[in-house]
Amino acid sequence: MSKVRIILRPNGPLRVEDPEGLVELCDANGNRFDLTGKPAFSLCRCDGSTNMPFCDGTHSKIGFRAAETAVAAETQAQAGPGRGGFCKTNMPIGRATRHARCAKMP
Numbered sequence: 409m410s411k412v413r414i415i416l417r418p419n420g421p422l423r424v425e426d427p428e429g430l431v432e433l434c435d436a437n438g439n440r441f442d443l444t445g446k447p448a449f450s451l452c453r454c455d456g457s458t459n460m461p462f463c464d465g466t467h468s469k470i471g472f473r474a475a476e477t478a479v480a481a482e483t484q485a486q487a488g489p490g491r492g493g494f495c496k497t498n499m500p501i502g503r504a505t506r507h508a509r510c511a512k513m514p
């Protein structure tokens with residue numbers, strides 16, 4: 409059995425790789441989207457697609473920047489290490505609370 413992989417494309421969709429067709433994608437009412445013959449598909453996360461929930465490439469036209477990279481880069485540039493939502497080793501604060509190395513640093 410192959411694993412289903414979900415990959416965050418840089419500044420783009422969530423790419424779902426499902427070679428064995430194990431994934432069911434349903435709307436809010438439980439109705440399934442037809443994924444017949446699709447070993448992989450991309451889900452929009454920029455909210456700009458005209459073919460929701462699938463990516464149609466609009467993210468590149470509107471300059472979508474994924475939060476996990478855009479926020480980190482901008483905040484780091486403004487605040488520097490140890491401030492602005494990052495620990496002393498530049499890990500996001502949410503992860504830093506579990507980051508034992510930072511807890512030992514002065």
Ligand code: FES
Pocket residue numbers: 420421422451452453454455456457462463464465466467468
């Ligand atoms: S992520 Fe591609 S259109 Fe939204």
